[in-house]
Amino acid sequence: MVPQTFSILRVITLAQLLLLAIDDTAAGEQSYALLDCPPECLCDRNQAEVSAGSNGATKSQQHYYPADGQPTADFDDPAGEDYSVHALCMIGRGAGFEAIEDLLSLDTSVLKIVYTSQTERFQLNASNLARFGQLRELHVQSLQPQLLRFEIDTTLPVERLHLEAVDLVRTKPPLILDRSAPSASDLGLSKQRTTDGDVQGNNEANIYHVVGEEMEIVMDDGADGGEQLTETFEVEIVPYEVYKRELASTSNVSFFGWNNLTALSIHDCQLESLHPDFLYGLAHLVRLSLQHNNIKVLPPFAFYGAPNMRLLSLADNRLLEVSYYSLAGLLELRVLDLSGNNISKVSELTFPPFPKLTKLDLRQNPIEYVFDSSFAIANMTRSLFIGSETVGLQIRTPKPFQGLTQLELLEVRNLRVDALNQYLFRGLRAVRTLRLIQGNIPFVEYDSFAEMKNLTELYASRCGIGAVSMDAFFGVKRLRTIDLSYNLLAELPVGLFDEQLQLLELYLQGNRLTKLPTEFFRRLAPAVQVVRLIENPWLCSCTMVEWRQAATNRLKVASTGSYVYSSKLTPRCSDPAQGIYNRTVYYVIRKNLPCNSHKTFQPTRRITELNHQKQETLIRRRLITAAKTIPPAALRPIVVQQTSFENPIPRHSLLYEQKRRRLQQKLHHSQRYAAPAPPGQRTLSNDIEY
Secondary structure, three states: OHHHHHHHHHHHHHHHHHHHHHHHHHHOOOOEOOOOOOOOEEEEEEEEEEEOOOOOOEEEEEEEEOOOOOOOOOEOOOOOOOEEEEEEEEEOOOOHHHHHHHHOOOOEEEEEEEEOOOOOOEEEEHHHHOOOOOOOEEEEEEOOOOOEEEEOOOOOOOOEEEEEOOEEEOOOOOOOOOOOOOOOOOOOOOOEEOOOOOEEOOOOOEEEEEEOOEEEEEEEOOOOOOOEEEEEEEOOOOOHHHHHHHHHHOOOOOOOOOOOOOEEEEEOOOOOOOOOOOOOOOOOOOEEEOOOOOOOOOOOOOOOOOOOOOEEEOOOOOOOOOOOOOOOOOOOOOEEEOOOOOOOEEOOOOOOOOOOOOEEEEEOOOOOEEOOOOOHHHOOOOEEEEEOOOOOEEOOOOOOOOOOOOOOEEEEEOEEOOOEOOOOOOOOOOOOEEEEEOOEOOEEOOOOOOOOOOOOEEEEEOOOOOEEOOOOOOOOOOOOEEEOOOOOOOOOOOOOOOOOOOOOEEEOOOOOOOOOOOOHHHHOOOOOOEEEOOOOOEEOOHHHHHOOHHHHOEEEOOOOOOEEEOHHHOOEEEEHHHOEEEEEHHHHHHHOOOOHHHHHHHHHHHHHHHHHHHHHHHHHHHHHHHHOOOOHHHOOOOOOOOOOOOOOOOOOOHHHHHHHHHHHHHHHHHHHHOOOOOOOOOOEEOOEEO
């Protein structure tokens, strides 16, 4: 099956090369030389910079080469031109490695080897690749775990090394002649004082001492006469023969001498322990990933040899605990991933100083207890993830997250407390996103988030919340997203979201709500876009007339951030007394419930009142215009009574007054040209007596 696949790849590559040859010939571009490539590999040559004309512009070209074919044209290397050769080799048997050594170009800078055999074991030595002097990135992977053995018997000039599912060995331990023991100041375990006597550094609560054959850490709460927590670790001195036996039981894997390494990944290689000199001398190493191994214990100062490391991942191992001396010396560390291990507790003695740490991941660890000031030593952390799905996280101390003044994202999984109160998040003034995933939180007390002045996103889904205080969000005025979905809420307090004037999304689906508070939608922020109400046992009533269908049926598109209408999000209600079962709310209001009068009363009343006001305004304008043409003596004072909706028909309407004035004008005009009436005779006009 594999040879057929390579044959197809070669045919496709030949077709691509033919098209490239035609294009290059038509364009008159420079030709390329032959690049040897083994039959098991697919190779390409990347030219970094090629002149594109007199304007000095550059462009990048990529040329593919088959196993035994010619390139698009002959290539003459210009002086000083940079290029790189990439090779991807799929090897199904051990003999294929010999072809790599014999046929692969010596200019190869990126080499990826995938061992596809399902039964045959083979050993690849690092010395087999030493002939590739330009190699900068090496990727070795076995599809079947541990069938390929990779032995570190020499050093390579690579900068990025990725080893996956291989049996990693080193026959001889490294020989280090100029070893220097780390000092407390180099490891960040001692406080330095400035000239004015102030303590320099972020960890003012911790004092470390190295005295003779002991090392102790003293935790002080800062108050005079307060209690101190001291833990002493004895440095045991053993005979040399015992020391050699202990080293023999550990892995000899060490990358001492690989001085160019900047990124090292060892995944699924079944590492059970780390040699004390595992990373000794790797001053340029920035990224280290040891995911999916079997590491249970970290030796003291395990990573001291890479002081400039910025990312360390120990995810999905079997670590039982983490102590401050095993991670000491990583003063440049930004990201620490300890997820998927067996760590059971976190205290103030767990972590050494991390003055630049921005992300700490403790997810999927069976952490049951978190003590006070556990993270005070990493006070620059911006993202913290803690908790697992198997073991509930119990926080019984008033200040578990104290010191995280720069924290912006906090995710707590499976939190189990009797009530959520304001003391739990004390000091977290910079938090913008709070995620409470699963867990058991029966009640949310008042002012629970009062100190989170910058909180914009709150997720508390599947937390078993049964009740929320009406002042739970008091003091928080920047919330844009609130997710209380899939809890046990049976009712919402009146005015719960009154202060959330910037609210855009509210998720209440999956609760036990049967009705909403009076004028719930009127109290919400005008700019609210989503109010998710599905999967609740709503009782049909005419109060649902005030619900906003545009908000309850709106869906946010994650890719674009826009909102679209969806009829599938319409909430449903039931009313067994009227034979209504699981029907959409808006259909029931229109068809089943007598809500028409209630629905049309307010709009009709408002329109009638507006019509009266408009009519009065129009008549007043006409009266003012008519008054200008009538002599003052012919006009009698007119008293116009105000109308209102409560008394829509006045005693003398404006229409009556207008008609009377018109008749007066007509009578006045006719009397100017008519003979005087005899004495005692009354004047009649249109059955109106004057």
